[in-house]
Amino acid sequence: MITVESLNKTYGKKDNIFQALKDISFVIPDRQTTAIIGKSGSGKSTLMHIMSGLDHPTSGTVTVNGTNLFTMKSKEMDKFRANEMSFIFQAFFVEANQTCYENVMLPLEIARVPISKRRKMVMTALKAVELESKAQNFAATLSGGQKQRLAIARAIVNKPSIVFADEPTGNLDSTTGEKVIKLLFGLNHVLGCTIVLVTHDHDLAARCQQQISLKDGEIISMHTTPVAHHTNRKVGA
Amino acid sequence: MLLIDIVRRALRSLLNAKTRTILTAFAIAVGAFALTLTLGASNGAKLYVNKIISDNFDPTSLIVASGRSVFDRTDTSTPQEYDDRYGSVTTQLGTTTQVKRLNDADIERIKGVEGVANVREATSVGLKYITRPGLRKYVATLQSYNPAQRPDILAGTIADPLKAKTIILPEAFLSSLGFSSAQDAIGKQVTLAVQKQLSQAALQSSVASALSGQPGGGAATQAPAAELKEESYTIAAVSKKPSSIQSATALYLYANADDTKALNDYTTEGTSNYHTYSFAYAQVADGANQTNMDATQKRLEKLGYGVQSIIQTQQFLTQLVTVLQGIVTAFGLIAVVASVFGIVNTMYISVLQRTREIGLMKALGMRRKDVGRLFRFEAALIGFLGGALGAAAAVGLGTALNPWIAAQLSLGGQNLLVFQADQIVLLVLALMAVATIAGLMPARKASRLNPIEALRTE
Numbered sequence: 001m002i003t004v005e006s007l008n009k010t011y012g013k014k015d016n017i018f019q020a021l022k023d024i025s026f027v028i029p030d031r032q033t034t035a036i037i038g039k040s041g042s043g044k045s046t047l048m049h050i051m052s053g054l055d056h057p058t059s060g061t062v063t064v065n066g067t068n069l070f071t072m073k074s075k076e077m078d079k080f081r082a083n084e085m086s087f088i089f090q091a092f093f094v095e096a097n098q099t100c101y102e103n104v105m106l107p108l109e110i111a112r113v114p115i116s117k118r119r120k121m122v123m124t125a126l127k128a129v130e131l132e133s134k135a136q137n138f139a140a141t142l143s144g145g146q147k148q149r150l151a152i153a154r155a156i157v158n159k160p161s162i163v164f165a166d167e168p169t170g171n172l173d174s175t176t177g178e179k180v181i182k183l184l185f186g187l188n189h190v191l192g193c194t195i196v197l198v199t200h201d202h203d204l205a206a207r208c209q210q211q212i213s214l215k216d217g218e219i220i221s222m223h224t225t226p227v228a229h230h231t232n233r234k235v236g237a
Numbered sequence: 238m239l240l241i242d243i244v245r246r247a248l249r250s251l252l253n254a255k256t257r258t259i260l261t262a263f264a265i266a267v268g269a270f271a272l273t274l275t276l277g278a279s280n281g282a283k284l285y286v287n288k289i290i291s292d293n294f295d296p297t298s299l300i301v302a303s304g305r306s307v308f309d310r311t312d313t314s315t316p317q318e319y320d321d322r323y324g325s326v327t328t329q330l331g332t333t334t335q336v337k338r339l340n341d342a343d344i345e346r347i348k349g350v351e352g353v354a355n356v357r358e359a360t361s362v363g364l365k366y367i368t369r370p371g372l373r374k375y376v377a378t379l380q381s382y383n384p385a386q387r388p389d390i391l392a393g394t395i396a397d398p399l400k401a402k403t404i405i406l407p408e409a410f411l412s413s414l415g416f417s418s419a420q421d422a423i424g425k426q427v428t429l430a431v432q433k434q435l436s437q438a439a440l441q442s443s444v445a446s447a448l449s450g451q452p453g454g455g456a457a458t459q460a461p462a463a464e465l466k467e468e469s470y471t472i473a474a475v476s477k478k479p480s481s482i483q484s485a486t487a488l489y490l491y492a493n494a495d496d497t498k499a500l501n502d503y504t505t506e507g508t509s510n511y512h513t514y515s516f517a518y519a520q521v522a523d524g525a526n527q528t529n530m531d532a533t534q535k536r537l538e539k540l541g542y543g544v545q546s547i548i549q550t551q552q553f554l555t556q557l558v559t560v561l562q563g564i565v566t567a568f569g570l571i572a573v574v575a576s577v578f579g580i581v582n583t584m585y586i587s588v589l590q591r592t593r594e595i596g597l598m599k600a601l602g603m604r605r606k607d608v609g610r611l612f613r614f615e616a617a618l619i620g621f622l623g624g625a626l627g628a629a630a631a632v633g634l635g636t637a638l639n640p641w642i643a644a645q646l647s648l649g650g651q652n653l654l655v656f657q658a659d660q661i662v663l664l665v666l667a668l669m670a671v672a673t674i675a676g677l678m679p680a681r682k683a684s685r686l687n688p689i690e691a692l693r694t695e
């Protein structure tokens with residue numbers, strides 16, 4: 001469970017001050033899919049970064065499974081990030097001069113997964129995004145959609161319990177976008193991952209169990225559609 | 238991250254920036270090159286000095302003279318006090334010095350000192366000439382042969398002790414004395430001639446009689462100058478031309494101690510030099526043990542003798558080498574210091590270029606410690622590359638040029654540059670350590686990057 005309590009985030013100082021998030025509070029239960037929607041510049045990415053512990057709020061707390069992210073020691077935080085969660089960035093951030101295989105292996109290296117186990121995990125993740133044939137190709141040679149899928153493979157390779165996805169379909173045509181979405185929902189169904197995604201697409205948001213709408217850093221509406229069959233699913237099933 | 242992952246990533250990052258890596262490593266390579274050559278030269282010089290020492294001296298012997306001044310004659314700026322006990326005054330290189338010599342009483346005294354096993358007077362006879370029937374005459378110096386010496390022999394054998402009336406002939410005399418080869422000379426006879434020195438008294442009387450115009454005085458003036466003795470010696474061995482540093486001894490003939498002494502006595506009879514020696518070799522009982530050497534040296538010094546051990550001679554010889562070595566080392570170190578800045582610069586660029594990658598790795602939960610390690614490894618690898626390249630180049634070049642250098646400096650078969658694997662390994666490790674230290678600051682910067690800000694950079 002992720003609990004967000006009265007988050008505020010301000011950028012700049014004095015005359016130049018800008019409040020990107022204003023008193024944000026909500027709860028995301030385990031194994032739920034949540035969509036964050038809002039116009040460009042409304043603070044969606046900022047919120048995601050803070051929820052995942054990448055960025056610090058000006059005030060307020062984020063609690064994951066009872067632990068306050070911002071009182072964690074940096075070592076524990078790194079461990080949490082390497083083993084429990086993953087982040088799909090709006091701009092993918094795949095390493096162009098490394099092969100797809102190497103890109104996907106990075107989280108496993110960081111989490112110190114034994115070398116003998118890596119190959120199978122990497123290939124499973126690549127297969128899930130239909131990139132197994134590109135394993136030895138350099139990421140630079142991939143199309144935009146393929147890069148996005150590669151970023152997803154990297155996000156799921158270590159079987160995280162929470163996936164943050166910042167506009168995972170933003171750069172994709174509708175068919176590829178649909179594939180990616182199916183993949184993410186599949187993760188939620190099969191592995192029981194908690195998924196938080198940012199989107200501009202209201203149809204996609206409607207397919208999530210919870211929708212949080214932001215405007216100028218404030219929550220303007222919050223909607224929950226409980227879906228019964230999800231609550232019975234076990235993590236890692 | 239596991240160590241292997243860090244090494245692999247550091248290697249790949251270096252390969253991705255080949256030119257930059259090579260240029261940075263080049264600066265260290267220059268330092269490694271100079272330092273490897275210095276180490277090689279210092280090894281070579283040490284071996285060379287040891288060889289000279291073992292060829293010429295017995296390490297368990299002490300050189301004993303009447304006083305320190307024999308060893309420290311270099312100071313000619315202050316007047317030397319005249320000592321009645323020592324008659325001879327000689328002129329060396331335009332400076333008049335009184336050489337204080339040991340006499341038989343001194344030798345007996347030295348023999349009596351605790352720890353001295355035996356004493357051998359150093360005798361050197363200025364021969365009138367050496368020749369063979371029908372050939373020209375050549376001046377030469379005859380020295381008493383020290384059994385501890387091991388000169389390189391071209392032909393023949395050296396018995397221990399050297400047989401009576403035999404000599405060791407230096408290679409340089411071969412053609413002058415009409416031998417076609419070293420082998421040809423073995424067993425052949427040579428004639429050594431010595432002349433009686435004029436005693437002060439004989440000189441004065443002859444001059445006085447000449448001045449007084451007494452009849453028969455003429456005969457007296459002629460007689461001392463003409464007293465010449467020729468002796469026949471068999472060539473037992475021919476010694477190889479020594480290296481250039483020993484050029485002073487290149488033409489020394491060697492005979493055994495008794496023969497040399499007899500000839501010396503003949504030439505000095507009636508002069509103040511009769512039965513005196515500029516120094517003597519005191520062999521120390523169980524001299525391989527340094528404490529025995531030191532203790533005996535102290536006892537001899539207490540009696541007022543000047544004593545020098547081979548170690549001290551060795552130190553003197555190595556001094557010059559050490560100075561030269563210091564200069565090359567300084568250059569090497571300057572290159573290493575300069576390369577440190579190169580590494581710092583390169584690593585900062587590497588961190589800047591990979592800011593986004595670092596941000597990503599940190600966002601994925603890579604520990605700060607591991608990020609730092611990644612960059613320190615990268616720096617260490619540059620150090621390894623430079624060190625290995627420089628050392629390899631130095632060893633390659635040194636090995637190729639060794640024969641030529643040895644010939645130019647006439648080192649007598651000894652190589653100037655002697656490389657030792659363990660030293661080179663240590664050097665490369667030290668350079669890796671230096672490079673790692675140079676990489677500390679950039680690595681720290683990388684490990685402290687804020688992931689979100691790092692990811693925001695384009």
Ligand SMILES: Nc1ncnc2c1ncn2[C@@H]1O[C@H](COP(=O)(O)OP(=O)(O)OP(=O)(O)O)[C@@H](O)[C@H]1O
Nearest residue numbers: 011012018020039040041042043044045046047090
């Ligand atoms: N480091 C920063 N310094 C100053 N202002 C910032 C910084 N990061 C974000 N902002 C501002 O905060 C606001 C929210 O940015 P954020 O990236 O969260 O928007 P977003 O909702 O993700 O937009 P988009 O849909 O375009 O990705 C924007 O006005 C942005 O300019």
Ligand SMILES: [Mg+2]
Nearest residue numbers: 044045090166
């Ligand atoms: Mg955004």
